Amino acid sequence: MFQRIMRALVETGRAPHYAELARSMHLTVPQGRQLLLDVMQAYPIGWLHPETDYIASFPPLNNLPTQYRVSVRGEQKWFAQCGFEATSVTWLFPGETVRVDAPCLDCGDSVTVEMRDGRITWVDPPGVLGHLNYGFGASRGKNHFL
């Protein structure tokens, strides 16, 4: 199921519902739901939208739109989980130029990064950098401002 979710995100820009996954995997709908819960438990860097069974985040991509818009072949239909994960999306599109556009949270002006097979091929402005606002680890609490 993990790969079905990841590949659906790559192919369509959205994560499938567990009922769709169940059908494609010849499972009952309750079995599909339980398998989704199991997958999300095994992949805790992603998450379901609170109090639902909807996939919100499945890094490096996000089903819930974020400010990190991802374009491939001139088409923008993906979102990265966060600015850090945005630099990992390149590995989902081998041989393609992956463009990430985001507004700077300070001024709203654009931040653009293009990558191809892991290499940074374009950055605008040149000083773009990453910032971790809360440390990693159990004590960081909620994922503020992913």
Next chain:
Amino acid sequence: MNLFRSEEHARRWAQFNPASEEGFIALPELAAFFGTETRRHMLDADYLSAWYPKRAAERRAVLERLGKTSPFWLGTPAPA
């Protein structure tokens, strides 16, 4: 975990955490941090079982190579 136009922009961000002074990372370092071997296998059938479990050790190794060895980057313990 955000991208900013520059360090100055990050510092001016209304939600900038004063305790995150060490939270800056250059873009090439970030690409290395999120471009480790396991990341290259996210579309492999066995990613979740074979590659994802290696992710934590791999991330730690990259952070150590980048000199980011503080609890802020390596992970802080859960509050008592």
